[in-house]
Amino acid sequence: MFITSASDVEKDETRKLKWGDFHFAQGLRKALRDLGHDPEAEIPDVLIHLYGMPVHTLPDWTFNVLWIHSHPDTLTADYVRQYDQVYCLSPQYLPKLWEMGITDAKLLVGATAFEPMDVPLVHDAVFVANAKAYMGNSRAIINALGDLNALPFKLEIWGEGWKDLPEGIWQGEYYPYEKLNELYAASAVVLNDEHTDMAEHGFINPRALDAIAAGSCVVTMPNEAYKILGLPVTTFDSIDQITGAIASRKAGTFKPLAMNPYRFSDMAKRIVAGIPVRRCVDVGCGRAKRPGFIGVDKVNLPGVDMVFDITKQWLLEPDSVDYFVLDNVLEHIGDEFIAIMNNCWNTVKAKGRMHVVVPSATTSAAFQDPTHVRYFVPETWDYFDSENPRYKEYGASYGIKPWAIIKRVLDNRFIVVDMRPVKGG
Numbered sequence: 445m446f447i448t449s450a451s452d453v454e455k456d457e458t459r460k461l462k463w464g465d466f467h468f469a470q471g472l473r474k475a476l477r478d479l480g481h482d483p484e485a486e487i488p489d490v491l492i493h494l495y496g497m498p499v500h501t502l503p504d505w506t507f508n509v510l511w512i513h514s515h516p517d518t519l520t521a522d523y524v525r526q527y528d529q530v531y532c533l534s535p536q537y538l539p540k541l542w543e544m545g546i547t548d549a550k551l552l553v554g555a556t557a558f559e560p561m562d563v564p565l566v567h568d569a570v571f572v573a574n575a576k577a578y579m580g581n582s583r584a585i586i587n588a589l590g591d592l593n594a595l596p597f598k599l600e601i602w603g604e605g606w607k608d609l610p611e612g613i614w615q616g617e618y619y620p621y622e623k624l625n626e627l628y629a630a631s632a633v634v635l636n637d638e639h640t641d642m643a644e645h646g647f648i649n650p651r652a653l654d655a656i657a658a659g660s661c662v663v664t665m666p667n668e669a670y671k672i673l674g675l676p677v678t679t680f681d682s683i684d685q686i687t688g689a690i691a692s693r694k695a696g697t698f699k700p701l702a703m704n705p706y707r708f709s710d711m712a713k714r715i716v717a718g719i720p721v722r723r724c725v726d727v728g729c730g731r732a733k734r735p736g737f738i739g740v741d742k743v744n745l746p747g748v749d750m751v752f753d754i755t756k757q758w759l760l761e762p763d764s765v766d767y768f769v770l771d772n773v774l775e776h777i778g779d780e781f782i783a784i785m786n787n788c789w790n791t792v793k794a795k796g797r798m799h800v801v802v803p804s805a806t807t808s809a810a811f812q813d814p815t816h817v818r819y820f821v822p823e824t825w826d827y828f829d830s831e832n833p834r835y836k837e838y839g840a841s842y843g844i845k846p847w848a849i850i851k852r853v854l855d856n857r858f859i860v861v862d863m864r865p866v867k868g869g
Contacts, residue, residue: 446488447473447504449866450496451758456830462604463572465496465513467621468650471557475712477805490719493527495519502526504769504799504862505734507719510536511552513650517641521545526728528797529718535672536646536675548795550718553673554650555711561629563715568597569663570627571635572619573651575605582606584665585637588680590664596687628658631684632693635675636664638809643667659687659700669854670782676701727754727788728773755780758787765791768798771846775802782844785828789845789865795851800861809857820859825852830866 447675451463460466471563472492473483483492491506493499510527511518516537521544524530531552532538541549575581577599593610601609602619619627628634634655639645645673646669653675655662662677663686664670670677678685692698726737733739733747740760755777768788777784792798805819826832827839830846837866840846851862 445476445483445485445490445492447476447483447492447494448499449494461621462618464650465494468555469494471555472712474557475555475708476681478709479712479716483714489722489736492715496522504860505724505737505767507722507767509715509719511715512541512647512797513554514639514642514647516540516645516647519740522850524549525848525859525864528795531715533648534646534669536669537813540645542755552711552714553706554648554653555706556650556653556657556704557627557708558628558654559704560657560659563626563630564695565630567600567627567631568773569633569635570600570602570631572602572627573637574603577605581608583637584640585635585663585680588665589683595765596683597690619690621815624654625658628655628660631660632690634658634660636662638665638667646672646747653706656701657704657706661698662812663689668820720766723764724767724769725760726769726771727767728776729769734769754784754787758784758791760787760791762790762792764798766793768792768796770798771801772803774800775810775813775818775820778817782842786843786845789847793864794865794867796865797845798863798865800859800863802859802861804854804857804859806854807857816842822852822854822859824863825849825859825861825863828833828863 447469449465449469451460454460454463488506490509491503492509492511495512496509498518508527509529510524511531513533524544524546530541530546530549532549533554534551535551538549538551557697557757571586573583577585578851586593592599593615599613600615601613602615604617606614635653636649638649643665648667648669652662652664656676663680664677666679678689724737726734726738727740728747728772729739729741731745731747738750739748741748744751750759774781788798802820805821810816810819824833828844828847829835829849846866847863848866849863853860860869
């Protein structure tokens with residue numbers, strides 16, 4: 445397994461510690477490790493993408509899991525279709541995924557490793573977050589408090605980018621994550637907000653789950669998702685709310701969440717349960733069979749599991765393969781090309797995928813090998829794409845089975861195509 449998140453773009457290892465999704469990914473890694481999986485395998489079979497920004501190139505052999513955490517406005521249906529399993533943190537955004545055609549997308553709310561701690565209350569209200577330049581180096585929840593000089597309680601803020609705060613409020617650029625559980629447990633109130641697009645689409649900040657699990661009272665800006673999910677937060681309305689919550693915590697009358705339903709261990713189990721045991725086939729593998737694949741070749745070479753010539757026979761059962769790879773194979777196929785593509789269509793499962801690599805006819809790579817008998821341009825695959833006019837007018841009449849093209853790129857000298865079969869039912 446391998447986990448990727450937006451913080452991977454941060455090359456400064458010290459600054460990476462200030463990214464919330466870095467610590468979220470670490471929590472998920474630990475939970476997966478506790479379940480007996482290796483989340484840092486050198487050659488992973490599963491990719492888990494904690495979405496905050498796109499991954500531009502997905503590995504071609506992995507089972508790809510997308511867990512949408514934030515910035516849904518940057519998502520497109522074509523991008524999401526690259527993934528084999530999709531989870532979404534927001535109950536409100538999930539129907540939008542279904543409308544995109546991602547009908548098997550599932551709700552998976554965030555997670556936390558925080559626990560209640562028996563520590564004295566020493567903080568009134570805390571906020572651990574970086575300021576945002578587009579808000580004048582502030583945040584929505586802090587702006588909602590009004591005159592910070594007139595607050596009837598002590599406010600403490602940690603994070604980067606803060607300017608012009610009254611003396612005594614800003615505590616520093618970073619609060620150590622390993623001590624954050626204790627800070628929240630020792631705080632009467634933890635303040636919270638979300639980016640505008642997150643709140644509009646019902647995405648909640650994992651900070652709120654951390655603070656709830658630690659036993660603190662969370663006061664947050666409006667976000668309907670908290671009500672839908674039944675999370676015990678207080679939506680900010682007035683300063684009196686916060687002073688009342690502080691008084692309740694100090695008096696011991698505040699009722700924290702009795703049981704945390706959003707543990708990393710539970711979320712990891714759900715993700716693992718959704719990963720099938722896959723049958724992956726590398727057709728024409730030669731001596732370079734991909735790890736974990738069944739190798740098919742017409743020559744009995746080391747690593748080849750099934751020896752047969754795909755132009756003369758087909759020994760794979762219908763609906764028996766989750767993932768096909770045909771890497772630099774099809775350019776060697778003559779008149780049998782469409783029949784072989786249809787054999788793959790019959791063999792791959794309805795939710796399976798096929799990865800094709802062929803040399804581009806726009807480069808010498810297509811012609812330099814004397815055994816190449818077929819030539820490809822990106823538009824060749826229009827005749828296999830069930831939504832393309834070329835398929836509807838020509839491809840179907842040629843007897844080509846329908847595919848959904850989920851990725852098609854010209855990568856250096858090669859055309860790389862990922863496709864799924866379009867099957868009824």
